Amino acid sequence: MADIKNLNLKELETVITSWGFPRFCAGQVFDWVYKKSAVDFSQMSNLPLDLRKRLAENYVLSCLELVKKQQSKDKTEKFLFELADKNFIEAVSIPAKDRVTGCISSQAGCKFACRFCASGQLGLRRNLEVAEIIEQALYLKNYSAAKKLTHIVFMGTGEPLDNYDNVLAAIRLINAKDGMGIGARRITISTCGIIPGIEKLAQEKLQIELSVSLHAADNATRDKLMPVNKKYPLEQLLRCCRDYVKKTNRQVTFEYILVKDINSGLPDARRLAIMLAGFDCKVNLIPANPARNLGILAPPAGAVKVFQNALSQSGVKVTLRQARGEDIDAACGQLRLKYEPRCKSE
Numbered sequence: 001m002a003d004i005k006n007l008n009l010k011e012l013e014t015v016i017t018s019w020g021f022p023r024f025c026a027g028q029v030f031d032w033v034y035k036k037s038a039v040d041f042s043q044m045s046n047l048p049l050d051l052r053k054r055l056a057e058n059y060v061l062s063c064l065e066l067v068k069k070q071q072s073k074d075k076t077e078k079f080l081f082e083l084a085d086k087n088f089i090e091a092v093s094i095p096a097k098d099r100v101t102g103c104i105s106s107q108a109g110c111k112f113a114c115r116f117c118a119s120g121q122l123g124l125r126r127n128l129e130v131a132e133i134i135e136q137a138l139y140l141k142n143y144s145a146a147k148k149l150t151h152i153v154f155m156g157t158g159e160p161l162d163n164y165d166n167v168l169a170a171i172r173l174i175n176a177k178d179g180m181g182i183g184a185r186r187i188t189i190s191t192c193g194i195i196p197g198i199e200k201l202a203q204e205k206l207q208i209e210l211s212v213s214l215h216a217a218d219n220a221t222r223d224k225l226m227p228v229n230k231k232y233p234l235e236q237l238l239r240c241c242r243d244y245v246k247k248t249n250r251q252v253t254f255e256y257i258l259v260k261d262i263n264s265g266l267p268d269a270r271r272l273a274i275m276l277a278g279f280d281c282k283v284n285l286i287p288a289n290p291a292r293n294l295g296i297l298a299p300p301a302g303a304v305k306v307f308q309n310a311l312s313q314s315g316v317k318v319t320l321r322q323a324r325g326e327d328i329d330a331a332c333g334q335l336r337l338k339y340e341p342r343c344k345s346e
Contacts, residue, residue, distance in 0.1 A: 003131030004059040005033065005138075008169070009178050021051050030178045033061065037142045064089075064135045066143075077144050083108060083132060087125045089157050091136040093144035100144070101151040104136040106167050107158025112192050114213070115225045116257055116288055116296045119157045127163040133170035137180060149180075153188040155211075160189045161197025168201075171208065184208050190255065192228050193237045202247040211284070212241060214254040216263050217271035225262065238275065245280050252281045258307060259288045264299040269307045273314035282317035 007015070012026040028046055032038035041047075041056045064081040067088070071077045077093040087108035094101040110117070111124035136156075141149040152174060154160040160167045171187055173179040188209040191197060201210065216222035222229040229237075241252050256272070258264040276283070285308055287298040298304075304320065311318040 001058060001060050003063045003129070003135075004029070004055070004061060005063075005131035005134045005173070006129055008173060009176070016051070019051070019054055021048065025051060027178060029055070034138070034173075034179050034181075037138070062135065063129070063131050064139065066139075071145065075145065079136075079139065079144075081136070081139075083128075085126075089128065089132070089136070091140055091156055093140045093146055093149075095146045095148075099150045100140075100146040100148045101153055102137055102140040102149050103153050103155050104133060104140075105156030105158050106133060106154050106160040106163045110158050111162070112159055112226070112228050114192060114215075114227075116215075116259060124158075124162075127166060128158070130166050130169045130173070133166065134173055134180075137174055137182075141180070149182070151186040151188075152182055153190060153211075155188070155190045159192055159194065161191045161194040161201070164197055164200065168204065171206070175206075175208075188253075192226060193232050194228070195232045195236060195240045198240050198244055202244045207250070209253065210244065210250065211253040211255055212237070213257075214272075214283075215257050215259075217268055217275050221263050221268075225257075225259070234275075238279075241281070242279065252279075254281055254283050255286060256283055257286045257288050258299050258304055260297040260299040260303075264303055264307055266306055266310055269310035270314075273311055273316050276316050277314075282319065283311060284319050284321055285311075286321045 004012070009026055009030055012029060013023050016026045016029075017023050025047060029044065032044045038044060039061055041052045041059075041061065044052055063084060066079060067082050068080040069077060075095050079091050079093075081089050081091065083089065089105040089108055091105060092103040094103060105128065107127050108125035109122050110120040113120040113123075137149060137152060141147070154167065167189070171189075174182050175184050175187060184207040188211050189201070190211040190213065192213045198210070198212075213226065214222075215225050216229075216234075219229060219233050222234060244250070245252055254276070256263075272283070285304065287304055288296050290297055299307075308318055308320055
């Protein structure tokens with residue numbers, strides 16, 4: 001059966017009124033699902049009994065099964081979920097002083113095979129449904145140690161703009177007052193640089209944040225790290241991002257993973273500064289998560305500081321991401337990979 005979280009409020013109103021029940025009952029169902037954390041239709045005590053039975057006959061309320069939870073010494077938590085078809089996804093709860101960020105997945109696997117990313121090692125299995133995306137956010141809100149969720153980042157398994165329609169439908173439910181009620185500016189889509197998706201997103205009139213994985217300031221280096229660059233090279237991607245800023249009046253964040261001996265030298269920083277000159281953007285530097293099997297190592301802390309200072313002195317807004325959850329391999333895909341190959345062979 002379909003999960004009821006695949007429906008927005010208008011769609012649920014259509015279903016409920018077609019059954020002969022009042023339209024306002026749909027709002028009551030949404031209240032139970034998104035505000036009261038109901039896990040069974042029988043809990044919805046203010047709904048007519050006949051409606052509760054009808055809902056239970058046609059829909060389910062949960063689509064994820066928790067397989068494993070890990071908690072870091074810094075309170076970051078990583079959750080491994082099994083889907084109904086035995087695929088796996090991950091979500092992470094990242095608490096901070098004044099916020100709790102949920103990092104959620106948009107696909108089971110990923111087809112873009114970025115060199116530094118564990119998620120793409122097994123390729124793309126399938127897109128997630130709207131309900132499977134939202135269920136992650138609800139789970140983090142209801143069952144993480146923080147019992148709270150203030151921000152959402154689509155930086156888990158998968159490429160959000162490769163599952164565009166379902167991701168946008170989920171965002172609208174996460175943002176809606178009758179849904180999870182998380183402000184649009186607290187929701188971030190992170191993309192490896194899918195130009196048609198960015199162009200489409202610019203037309204949505206949503207005040208969400210856009211984060212673009214850059215990771216190099218020249219095509220040769222980016223080709224090595226991100227095969228998608230061969231289809232959407234830097235010149236086209238940067239032009240698209242500049243157009244996005246003009247159309248949305250929203251700043252773009254460029255993610256830049258610093259990889260030892262590949263893209264983290266002072267010449268790389270200088271090329272990046274020249275490329276981004278005059279651009280309303282910021283750069284988020286991320287020392288690479290060590291992955292020796294992928295040939296990926298982080299540069300020394302001193303080299304990171306030199307790179308950061310070079311950007312800052314050139315007038316580029318730059319931040320250095322604080323490492324979180326290192327002791328539990330909180331980078332996306334790392335826990336999933338330990339389970340999925342074994343499960344597929346059974």
